[in-house]
Amino acid sequence: MGREGKNTMDLAEIFRVMRRRWYVLLPGLLLTAALGAAVLLLVPVxxxxxxxxxxxxxxxxxxxxxxxxxxxxxxxxxxxxxxxxxxxxxxxxxxxxxxxxxxxxxxxxxxxxxxxxxxxxxxxxxxxxxxxxxxxxxxxxxxxxxxxxxxxxxxxxxxxxxxxxxxxxxxxxxxTKTRLEYLIMACLLGFALSMVATFFAEARKRPRSRPQPDAPDARPAEPEAQPATGRRTAGELEELVEEQTVALRQAPRWSRSADAEPAAAESPAHRSV
Structure with missing residues (x-):
């Protein structure tokens, strides 16, 4: 079915081209008829x-x-x-x-x-x-x-x-065999040249298709490298880790007991004496 449909489409396209470029095909067919008549006149029986x-x-x-x-x-x-x-x-x-x-x-x-x-x-x-x-x-x-x-x-x-x-x-x-052979050859040659001229005219009249731009690349963009100024040295990273560790070890101020506060208050008094 697919092959038959394709052949039908090809034949339909050929007939459409012949109909559009009739002004090229018709003179060719007339010349073919004239060529056949010349063969009949010039080649005697x-x-x-x-x-x-x-x-x-x-x-x-x-x-x-x-x-x-x-x-x-x-x-x-x-x-x-x-x-x-x-x-x-x-x-x-x-x-x-x-x-x-x-x-x-x-x-x-x-x-x-x-x-x-x-x-x-x-x-x-x-x-x-x-x-x-x-x-x-x-x-x-x-x-x-x-x-x-x-x-x-x-x-x-x-x-x-x-x-x-x-x-x-x-x-x-x-x-009549030789005369008929010349007549058939002349008609086939004229028809073939007419068809070539018709499709050549069709090719010249059709607009040329412009090349399509290339599709953008679908690959994900690679992350840009961060500038060197935003990077930290190994020493700075160690200091930051130590500060966070100390902060975690110290108890929060609200959790300290009330007894500890007077003791802390007295200690400077004793120190003054």
Whole structure:
């Protein structure tokens, strides 16, 4: 309960500060909204189209299978597919497909988790219609490039590896992940700066607390030393004690007997005779 109450008080204090310093927070939020709008305008939506092709064995190699290429799959076909993908990503191939009208960027690679010589041909761009068209250009160029490889090696047509399109170029799909990431980052940054400015203004406006004076010492005051003039010497103290002792030994005058008084009176008379 104590922790929950503390958190509630902290949140309440934050909202109170935001309400008091609205004139600082509001411009910051407006700038954050403007920053988000700028991201939406400056970061265009990207579209992506993809096709899938497979390399098939030659007609000569499939003669033993009645010409069925899917029954004759060799490991060498996967190696050839990897070599073709690397060649398509080279600068020379990029220049060739650009000359044929391809726009945007593309990538040729072996299909993920494929159990055969399957390739993905992917094109990315900002124009939806142009992206699909470019993917068609790339797919046709891949088949042409495969044939050029084998022609350079003087391979007979019946012994050439063939290419077949398994999945034709698909409709371009919007890729909003990157744009959304930039938008979220811009909004979080703007909101954080707005909150920092708000609490900075609050700290500047609050009066600074003055240091409290130190509390008086509660220890009892030590008795002041008496001046040396009020002290008595040892001899004076002994004389005072003797005088008090003598006074205590003498009987009081009212307790003396009446007979003693005439005797005391006669004694001087006898002395005079």
């Amino acid at each position: 990207k579209y992506q189209s993809q096709s899938t092709v497979v390399l098939l064995n030659s007609q000569k190699a499939t003669a033993a299978y009645d010409g069925n290429p899917f029954l004759s799959t060799q490991t060498s076909l996967t190696g050839m597919a990897d070599s073709l993908a690397r060649n398509l990503d080279s600068d020379a191939s990029i220049k060739d497909v650009k000359a044929q009208g391809l726009t945007g960027t593309y990538q040729a690679k072996l299909a993920d988790n494929a159990q055969g010589p399957l390739m993905w041909l992917t094109v990315t761009g900002t124009d939806k219609a142009a992206v699909r068209k470019s993917d068609r250009i790339l797919t046709a160029y891949a088949a042409t490039r495969l044939k050029q490889f084998q022609t350079q090696q003087s391979v007979s047509p019946r012994a050439m590896i063939r290419m077949m399109t398994i999945v034709p170029p698909q409709n371009a799909v919007a890729q």
